[in-house]
Amino acid sequence: DAAANKNDIIRIDGSSTVYPITEAVAEEFQKAKRIKVTVGISGTGGGFKKFCRGETDISEASRPILAKEMEACKAAGIEFIELPVAYDALTVVINPKNTFIKSFTVEELKKLWEPEAQGTIKTWKQVNPSWPDTPVKLFGAGSDSGTFDYFTEAIVGKAKSSRGDFTASEDDNVLVQGVASDIAATGYFGYAYYEENSSRVKAVPIVAKAGAPGVLPSRETVMNGTYQPLSRPLFIYVSANAAKSNPNVKAFIDFYLANSKELVEEVKYVALPANEYAAVNDHWKSQKVGTGFNGEPEVGVKITDLLKRIK
Amino acid sequence: MASQVLQKPAEPTISARLAKNVRRHVLERVIEFILMLAALSAVATTISIVVILLYESFTFFEHVSLWDFLTDTQWTPLFENAHYGILPLVSGTLTTSAIALAVAIPLGTIGAIYLSEFASHRTREIVKPILELLIGVPTVVFGYFALLFVTPLLQRIFPELPGFNMLGPGIVMGIMIIPYISSMAEDAMRSVPMSMREGSYAMGATRFQTAIRVVAPAAISGIIAAYILGISRAVGETMVVALAAGQQPNLTFNPMESAATITAYIVQVAMGDLPHGSVGYQSIFAAGLVLMLMTLTFNIIGHITRKKFRETY
Amino acid sequence: MATITSPVKAESRDLNFYYSSGHKALKGISMALYEKRITALIGPSGCGKSTFLRCFNRMHDLYPGNKYDGQIVMHPDNTNILDSGVDPIEVRMRISMVFQKPNPFPKSIYENVAYGLRVRGERNKRVVDDKVEEALKGAALWDEVKNRLHDLAFNLSGGQQQRLCIARALATDPEIMLFDEPTSALDPIATASIEELMSELRNKLTILVVTHNMQQAARVSDYTAYMYLGELIEYDDTDKIFTNPGRKETEDYITGKFG
Amino acid sequence: MATITSPVKAESRDLNFYYSSGHKALKGISMALYEKRITALIGPSGCGKSTFLRCFNRMHDLYPGNKYDGQIVMHPDNTNILDSGVDPIEVRMRISMVFQKPNPFPKSIYENVAYGLRVRGERNKRVVDDKVEEALKGAALWDEVKNRLHDLAFNLSGGQQQRLCIARALATDPEIMLFDEPTSALDPIATASIEELMSELRNKLTILVVTHNMQQAARVSDYTAYMYLGELIEYDDTDKIFTNPGRKETEDYITGKFG
Amino acid sequence: MTTQASVLANLAEVRAMIRKHKRNDFIFSIIGLLALMLGLLTLFTLFIDLVATGYPRFSLDFLTNYPSRKAAHAGLLSAWVGSLLVMLVTFISAVPMGVAAGVYLEEYAPKNWFSDLIEINVTNLAGVPSIVYGLLALGLFVYGLGFGESILTAGLTLGLLILPIVIVNTRESIRGIPIAIREAAYAVGATKWQVVFHHVLHYASGGILTGVIIGMARAIGETAPIITIGALTFIAFLPPSPVSDVAPFINVEWLSSGFTVLPIQMFNWLSRPDHAFHINAAATGALIIVVTLLMNATAIWLRYRIRKNIKW
């Protein structure tokens, strides 16, 4: 009765960014319903790989599904329902003892992180001549993570296009720890991890376009659209088949959407505004499959628009 | 005497209780065969390890030339601009191991000499089991200790020291290995025959002189075996470096820098998903192969040295 | 040899024995053991006494590479116990052995004696109980241990342990019993009790005993064989060997001129 | 004791010795060693010869729990070397020892002999060179090894190794030298060379030697002590002991009636 | 050629030198003791640090609660049950096999290239880093045999990992049994297997048990190979029970269940952004140390007792 066993447990894997939200939902759900849920952390990319192999029912993502992943899912006959659940401000941080950096422009970040920088950009001065000639230490998301894809897309201009000589980890705490304990360091990760560690690392205001003011990540700046280009929606992808055939999964998603505002805020992310939640709920009810994206990470989309795109 | 005439009975009478001879015989064979299969499990495990490492590495080396693997100075297999040079991982592995040994060899040797030549019987009876206890502490706990206790402590001495560095975990690994080395080296020194010591003491030597000039040289190959097996341990240690050394492949031998070891790379990648068949998946097996070769070399040398020593006494 | 009145129980015929090292430890030994008689083997250290004795229960089979050549035939059934078709376990069930150093199992006294029965698959507790008692009585140990049958055998004294080993060997009704220097690890009093015991056992079974102690050989045995460098030099009535040996070498050994 | 013309070099006074097991291995032994004489200790195995000898350089101190009771006084300085205030190392520097089995260190021949000097902190190469040569000559080994001084000592034959150990002991000019069955591990030729050597050493120092071999005691020693069960039974001129012992026990032992 | 005067003059000199040398002895024994104590001191500091950090969580709730996003409510229930079940598989897979292999090598194996081969393999396996076992598990159990990231995979992996420990300890304790005991048994007509089963295994059982406990203590703390097979998940439920209330009362579903174990849970909590979880991690660390130390101490005590009791 392996099948029964499979249905018994709801299997979730994917983004470490979304993990705290799903974990909170899973915990409450199991208390309420006594249905077993496992939540893994493989990063968005890793999560989709499992999802498209049919190993999981739900995949968490901190970026939309990519064309390649859609193909894999299609090949395995897996259809999915795309559900945005929260906003995140991808936060760039430095060591609190670093006094010379007041803000980062997108250009500066690009110079620091683009593939060409690998092995060549080694000091702050090489990024901005007004900064001292001291070494740079980089901490960033691992290559399987949506954060990595989103950051490279938003900063370098091409997803997954990054230098490789930095401390890359799917484990955001490694990044926090690294930046917190190294004066030369900078790194990036989801807002929740910054919130919890704001005493150990310092967020850097981002200058979206030359001349514009530097904007710090916060609930407000995400909601009012000024924290650009690093604001991003977070998603869960539900297997359409599981949603139809497995009442447990359906119950779980219902529970997820019903409680997500409260739980998202509890874990320090930015909840969707009420109208967007309503839209997501409708979308779930309609069980419409597919993605609102065309298989590429996109920067700065509104969720209501997005859902409308799914036919 | 043998000339006595023997009456020939019709046929040899084998007593009835022995009739189940054949069954017993077969049963014995079956049992032996089963036991042999169990013993072969060790061989099977080794073969599985080798086959799996070689098989995955083989496909890895279809993507990556062996030359690049051995000479490229960057290791970024999971990124767009992929480089597959194992050297940064090897340098990290060697540096952390070297630090560990710089701690463990002198202290372990001194400890062994103390235990074998200085400690009273009672002290030895108390200290040795405690040392064995130390060997049993899970390494993940030591990793935590290196990251959150030792490194901050070191940062007070070297304010420049980054939070992830090779020094802290290296030292902690060294401390972990002390009991291992001291217990093995002590065994070696204990097995130096008492007559050798008596010879030295009879010349009016002190304990220290006897230990340093006679016992340690006599046990030298056993002590070296302990060192070599200690190296193998250090090279294979995973959690301490994975947690505390930083996970950035970095071709450096500077203990004040962060770096990734072969082992740390494997767990780090394993923490994400490993799509079966991707170069990333294969790369951890290639790294594992290198690790296996390194530790195997040390183990073999260590065991040969030890065996030689055991044969001497 | 006047006293030979008893039938042959077993005899070795032109027996050679090679250790796995290639060392030829026995050289063409032919000699008979007479039923319900005690035969003693004497000779200087390393002459092959133990080697010969251990052929009789094929103890050498336990170590790979040892080679027998020749026969040891048991009567009345005329089985060559060295034949490769004969199961050594069968041989050991018929011929039991007592070793130089008492070697009880670290089990209770009772279990030590019962072990041979257990190996034979005897499960009936009554039968085992009876046999154990009988064997312990036969080994003159019953009175000393009857109230502590379930004590660990290691708690007995050396002499008691050796008698326990004899009881263990007796419990299975062997036809021949081999003793390899059974008293060399014991004090004089314990030695005397073992010697007495051997004389009593002589009524029941055939005994072959290796001893270093010539007085002992003279005291307990009916026949004595003198071995030297793997060869049987002389074999005769014990009285004759000790009073009027046929060979010069034997005499030298007996009188302490040599060895 | 007619030949006693030499001053006393050391004497034990009512010496008792207890092993850590509690076993009393020496019982009230009082006896003197005469300067530049050889004293032999004989007696059956286990009588305490080695135990007594090893008191002289406090070898027993190496094992915890052993206890001395009584005195061993050295002359001319009248030091009781068993006194707890006297450092055993000091004692061992004055009294050296040669063991039953040759026990050279796993070093070169040269370093073996130089060891005692090194231990004393001697750094001057010339001094060491000279002393090593002198000691090797004294041990009648120089000619055999002078061209291979830096060979490993293990490569020497047993007899050579034993002479090396004697050289090692000689190099530090001890006042007394102890030999514990120095030839029992050697063949007759090597034994003869060691005995000859002892006779020569007799010109320089006082010797106490334990031996199992009565002929050896008779050959090399000036005085002989017969011990039994931890007691000193008789102590006298060697000639007297072997021709006309004062005690029945000694005679029995010497003539082989016992032991 | 020692005259009275020279003896006495020499004596004074010798005494001064000895005093100097003895000072070296003394200094060295202090250093030696310190060197040994360093490890101990580290362990002590580490343990105190963990206890001091983790003590707010020391309560029964910590053992009976599931993991939670709220650090103060999070507990180890699924982790310790997981550890227990994984250890069960490890025990079943490693112990009979390891003991059988040890018995074969000591009692049966002919001394030839074949036994040498096995012997070399065992010594080598003992030195293979645990992460390599993780790779083996990943290639063989997770993908090759399709066991997935299950209790079965983890248990078998750790089983292989401790197999050499069990084999080596079995062999050592068997080697301590004198040949005379075996000969005694053979001499009354026991077969080889009877000798092994009635005597060898029986008398070696204490030593074997010691090895098993040491191996299990090692397995309980192993983290790297478990991470390698991919078991880093939020698990807030227990696997199906291994015993069921209907015949045949044994249930094997749990073998294929996902799981978490103590060191993984500790690792997981350590990688939380919220510092409150580090308290949980510390408490878990203290628990792991106590458990492994207790197991090892039992083994050492057992060995000590065996040595004291059985004097062949």
Ligand SMILES: Nc1ncnc2c1ncn2[C@@H]1O[C@H](COP(=O)(O)OP(=O)(O)OP(=O)(O)O)[C@@H](O)[C@H]1O
């Ligand atoms: N396992 C063995 N392998 C090779 N040679 C052996 C072995 N056991 C004994 N020998 C040799 O065989 C010869 C006879 O040995 P055996 O033990 O039979 O002598 P023994 O007469 O019983 O002597 P002892 O009185 O000392 O017991 C000796 O030369 C001995 O060295």
Ligand SMILES: Nc1ncnc2c1ncn2[C@@H]1O[C@H](COP(=O)(O)OP(=O)(O)OP(=O)(O)O)[C@@H](O)[C@H]1O
């Ligand atoms: N370390 C020890 N602990 C306890 N008893 C011991 C120890 N060493 C020797 N003995 C006992 O002390 C007694 C004297 O032993 P010792 O070695 O001095 O005898 P010996 O005359 O030298 O004999 P041998 O000629 O065999 O060397 C013996 O009964 C011996 O068993």
Ligand SMILES: [Mg+2]
């Ligand atoms: Mg014999």
Ligand SMILES: [Mg+2]
């Ligand atoms: Mg002696």
Ligand SMILES: O=P([O-])([O-])[O-]
């Ligand atoms: O873990 P991610 O959110 O970066 O995919």
